[in-house]
Amino acid sequence: MRKTLATILAASAIGAVTLSAAPAQADSAGPAIAAGIGGFALGAIAGGALAQPAPPPVYYAPPPPPPPRCWVERRPIFDEYGVEIGSQPRRICQ
Numbered sequence: 001m002r003k004t005l006a007t008i009l010a011a012s013a014i015g016a017v018t019l020s021a022a023p024a025q026a027d028s029a030g031p032a033i034a035a036g037i038g039g040f041a042l043g044a045i046a047g048g049a050l051a052q053p054a055p056p057p058v059y060y061a062p063p064p065p066p067p068p069r070c071w072v073e074r075r076p077i078f079d080e081y082g083v084e085i086g087s088q089p090r091r092i093c094q
Contacts (some may be wrong), residue, residue, distance in 0.1 A: 068093045 070093040076084045 070094075 011022050021055045070091055072089050073092055074087040077086045077088050
């Protein structure tokens with residue numbers, strides 16, 4: 001709202017200055033050039049006041065790593081001679 005009000009005030013101030021200038025001769029190109037420059041300036045002021053700033057960039061966190069796949073298997077137990085003497089549950093994760 002503040003920017004819009006500033007734009008309107010600036011445009012009316014420039015318009016008042018333009019209207020109060022001394023009349024020019026009919027064959028002079030000066031007023032046309034001045035009007036073009038003034039219109040460009042007013043357009044730039046109005047565009048700058050109405051323009052919105054760009055939104056900030058959005059950063060996403062990387063997804064968490066998947067949990068390890070784990071399960072319990074019964075593994076054989078061997079004695080010193082290589083003979084199976086039983087089994088024991090063991091947790092296996094990949």
